[in-house]
Amino acid sequence: MPSTATPLFAEPLHVGLPNVGDRVRLMERINGALDRLWLTNNGPLVREFEARIAALTGARHCVTTCNATTGIQIAAKAAGIRAGDEVIVPSFTWVATAHALEWIGIVPVFCDVDEETGTADVAHVERLIGPNTRGILGVHVFGYPCDIEGLSALARRYGIPLLFDAAHALGCTYRGRPIGGFGSAEIFSFHATKFINTFEGGAIVTNDDELAERARAMRQQGLDAEHRVAGPGTVARMNEICAAMGLTALEAxxxxxxxxxxxxxxxxxxxxxxxxxxxxxxxxxxxxxxxxxxxxxxxxxxxxxxxxxxxxxxxxxxxxxxxxxxxxxxxxxxxxxxxxxxxxxxxxxxxxxxxxxxxxxxxxxxxxxxxxxxxxxxxxxxxxxxxxxxx
CATH class of the missing domain: 3.90.1150.10 (Aspartate Aminotransferase, domain 1)
Known part of the structure; x- marks a missing residue:
């Protein structure tokens, strides 16, 4: 039970308090969006934020989303994973990683981790691969990168997509390369508790041109670049106000x-x-x-x-x-x-x-x-x- 003694700290000290950045610059960006009357639907701030994240990660494409959960769901669908398929995911992660798959009918199959890194044990992942396995979802826990080389080798050997939950890992590297450009796609979180936040938000980062095109359509009700219905989709886009926060945070x-x-x-x-x-x-x-x-x-x-x-x-x-x-x-x-x-x-x-x-x-x-x-x-x-x- 908590101590009944007088607390050492008068005010609570939190894990994951939001970082706001330069409020003046933030409000300038928000006011600009209000003046343009362009608040959503792939506005200039969203496009600028996507370009900044792509440059930071060294990847060709960044597709922003309203949160990382929808980012995982869209990335999985864009990679060809469907309801009823199995995806191997470490159990040592926030439950949202697994829930994102479960919610759209994909079956999470839980693997064990390496205790030192907290990330997926490659040998155990391979033992779990079965006839219904259609993907692997690694997690860079606390920013500690997965054994990307080992998981990539498995994905190639078995011909299945490899995704990464990179919610904790913006700005981190693996063998000197920025997290974000590995596997079929990586998904970042910009939730308020993350050190770079967009109030709420996420992003799919990938070097796969076709996956990026599918993801952009899926987040926008299935509309392609010519605003034709390319297939089923959802509403998962980031808005301009969130992008304003993200750009301001990146400056800090x-x-x-x-x-x-x-x-x-x-x-x-x-x-x-x-x-x-x-x-x-x-x-x-x-x-x-x-x-x-x-x-x-x-x-x-x-x-x-x-x-x-x-x-x-x-x-x-x-x-x-x-x-x-x-x-x-x-x-x-x-x-x-x-x-x-x-x-x-x-x-x-x-x-x-x-x-x-x-x-x-x-x-x-x-x-x-x-x-x-x-x-x-x-x-x-x-x-x-x-x-x-x-x-």
Missing amino acids: MDSLIEVNRRNHGHYEEGLAGVAGVRVRPMAPDEHANYQYVVIEIDAEVAGVHRDVVNDILLGHNVLSRRYFDPGCHLDEPYRSNTSRHAPLPLPRTEALTDRVLSLPTGPAIGPAEISGICEIIRQAVPAYGPAEALV
Whole structure:
């Protein structure tokens, strides 16, 4: 239970507070859209935002969407995956990854992960490939890139599309190349909790010309570039106001990453030497956005379970998050619908979900707050004494 002691922080410290950027520049862009009376339907701000994301990722095409969930759905359909097909996806991810597929009748088949990276275990993915497998959906968890080479080799060998949920990975690299240009397509999220946000939004990024053309039509009620009905579609376009926010956020991207990087370093310093507690590292020799600060708590070594530490933090107004507990395979409807989702033990996923905890970061958090959070965690570990010593 949360501590009944006086909270260390008077105001809550959140994971994923929105970054607003230059408000004057944002309002200039919004007012421009209002003056043009062009608020949606592929306006100039949306096109500019798409061009900026394509350039940032080094990909030929960026197709913005109203959110990343519809982005995954459209990308899957554009890649030829249909209702009833199976797609292999790691269970260690936010449940929206699996729900995006389930909602349109595609069957998520959950694979285990590598505990160090938190991303799909390529060997397990291959063991799960069966006669109904029509795709693989990797997830760059916390910005740590998948084993893209290994998954790409599988996709080629079995002749199936490879998609990536890159919701956490804008600005990150794999072997020196920007995330975004791999596989059949990658899908970014620009939800308000992401360090680059468009209020709500997503994007499909791809080097496949035909997939991009199909995705553009699908997000616009099935209309092609000549406004002819090319097939069934939905309404999933981004509007001009969201694109204005995205462009403004991109202008602050370098400074936001630098703040996140410094915060990550402060957490590493503050928690160094605490038995059973470690800050999950970024991918070695890669560029990272440091969007998430995630710690692991080994209960056997620390002498305290992650949930107890989480409750103590909550009692001090530190709104940490247990990303991702439980794994998708233990959430509904996947846990109960065993006729559609065969139960499968995923021991490494289950071990990770029992240990990880996401901590506040971003421009709203500074060294003083991080020092206090680290002190709470240190004192929650028995070797350092009771957390009540903070009051």
